[in-house]
Amino acid sequence: MADNTAMVDGNLLIAKSLKQAGVEHMFGVVGIPVTSLANRSVALGIRFLAFHNEQSAGYAASAYGYLTGKPGVLLTVSAPGCVHGLAGVSNAGANAWPLVMISGSCDQKDFGRGDFQELDQIAAVKPFSKFSAKATDIKEIPKCVFDVLDHAVAGRPGGCYLDVPTDVLHQTVTESEADKLLADAESCRKPEVIEAVGQSEIQKAVSLLRNAQSPLIVFGKGAAYAKAEDALKKLVETTGIPFLPTPMGKGLIPDTHELAATAARSLAIGKCDVALVVGARLNWLLHFGEPPKWSKDVKFILVDISKEEIELRKPCLGLVGDAKGVVEMINKEIKDDPFCLGKTHPWVEAISKKAKENVSKMEAQLVKDVVPFNFQTPMRIIRDAILGLGSPAPILVSEGANTMDVGRSVLIQTEPRTRLDAGTWGTMGVGLGYCIAAATASPDRLVVAVEGDSGFTFSAIEVETLVRYNLPVVVIVFNNGGVYGGDRRSPEEVTGPHKSDPAPTSFVPGAKYHVVMEAFGGKGYLVGTPEELKSALTEAFSARKPAVINVTIDPFAGSESGRMQHKN
Ligand code: ADP
Ligand code: MG
DSSP: OOOSSSEEEHHHHHHHHHHHTTOOEEEEOOOTTTHHHHHHHHHTTOEEEEOSOHHHHHHHHHHHHHHHSSOEEEEEOSHHHHHHHHHHHHHHHHHTOOEEEEEEEOOGGGTTTTOTTOOOHHHHHGGGOSEEEEOSSGGGHHHHHHHHHHHHHSSSOOEEEEEEEHHHHHOEEEHHHHHHHHHHHHHHOOOOOOOOOOHHHHHHHHHHHHTOSSEEEEEOHHHHHTTOHHHHHHHHHHHOOOEEEOTTTTTSSOTTSTTBOGGGHHHHHHHOSEEEEESOOSSGGGGGGOTTTSOTTOEEEEEESOHHHHHHHOOSEEEESOHHHHHHHHHHHHHHSOOOOOTTSHHHHHHHHHHHHHHHHHHHHHHSOOTTBOSHHHHHHHHHHHHTTOSSOOEEEEESSHHHHHHHHHSOOOSTTOEEOSTTTTOTTOHHHHHHHHHHHOTTSOEEEEEEHHHHHTSGGGHHHHHHTTOOEEEEEEEOSBSSSSOOOOGGGSOSTTTTSOOTTBOOTTOOHHHHHHTTTOEEEEEOSHHHHHHHHHHHHHHTSOEEEEEEBOTTSSOTTGGGGGGO
């Protein structure tokens, strides 16, 4: 029974609303005016992961949304905290991941006359968010909380924002009023109805696939988010159609599957005549679906939750809907009149032959132990150590230029949603936040980050957060002394009054990143040879405790800008 004399303030009412909506974790940085909101949430059983910087917390919340399918909740203080948090909101939007940022804001009566941390936060967030709400009175809190949470996951997921002014956080209602507000707001929530795509569209899709000479199934992180792995595997295996995952689609079907076209990517996209693309945008990552990478006559069948996405790309056939549901419908339609290309089909043979060739070429490079380390040698050792762990596979976090490029082709993904990388925006600095999100969302899995030294140092201090919560995260830093590595400037770029300054790409050579971890009581390793790296990995993987392995890489290995050289 509600106590009519006990009072509930805005902080507690937000915590109660979050709890009622099923929120289990929050990420953020506390301070005026939201400290009590964090404490109240913890008291109700929500785990609060306290960060050093809202940017990292925001990246964590975005990845948590992707991994769990529930909005990652980010809590920030007013103006500057909110602005730092925008990194997380925008990254969530770019990747189509659900996130809710809740920021305190200044007193409503003092807005416009220079209050402490004053900013029109609703306006500031607008370009980056899917939906925003401001609770201008305590009575609006439960509805606002449910609205932002529901919008974050509706349709194409994205970042949403809730603004809570200081005065509203301090307003009170009785406990019975609070209960009524919560119940009323709950009754107004409408579950999202995803309209099923028509049967005739499904038939068209199947007919296109059936009549194709060189069909391909491409899937991305939208399919991973939709948990479409079983449906996709069934489709691939019943039809014998080769598949190509995008970087974060890797693992939905194991990279080691015989129909994987990953190692024959150029051939697969260059020569396919029908491509079924599931939960992946035809953006820069897929060369806009255009020549010269794709054939000009390729027919695209796009499966996407977003109607706008399909309208933008103008595919041959668009199927709007949830990836899992749509692929299941396709499977059902095929079941009545099955077809399978078979291993001897010329297209399947060509892909398989090319993939095998490329894999053996790569292996020939990889088996050589190169010291001082290039990128390949340590990556192979890490790959083998990860494979040695078996199932459940660790979640791999990867960022950097060469480090991420080499990692994408060398490291092997065998389970769904076990790869987090720089994503649609190529965002650097996501690593530590993603590690914390992964360890929180999947407590049974080890988390292994393979990071360039630049990516790592965006948020290196969050290693303290790893230690504080004792998370099973092993961060491997490819230390080549800078962004892209050593100073690669041409003589005409090294001139002028500041020419004796280090290059804009350079960091202190031989930086002791492992000591940063040791400073907080975690485990640090400095390694420069295959034996040292193997032994550090064995120890760190079995300890399942926070560790940094600082790997010395030749500063002139790799290429400037990695794979994106032509753009820099
Ligand atoms: P990738 O980087 O792996 O290519 P993208 O982020 O470009 O992936 O594309 C993901 C796509 O998945 C987005 O267009 C998004 O609208 C879509 N999507 C998100 N959730 C779902 C879902 N449940 N079902 C189908 N598509 C989805
Ligand atoms: Mg570097």
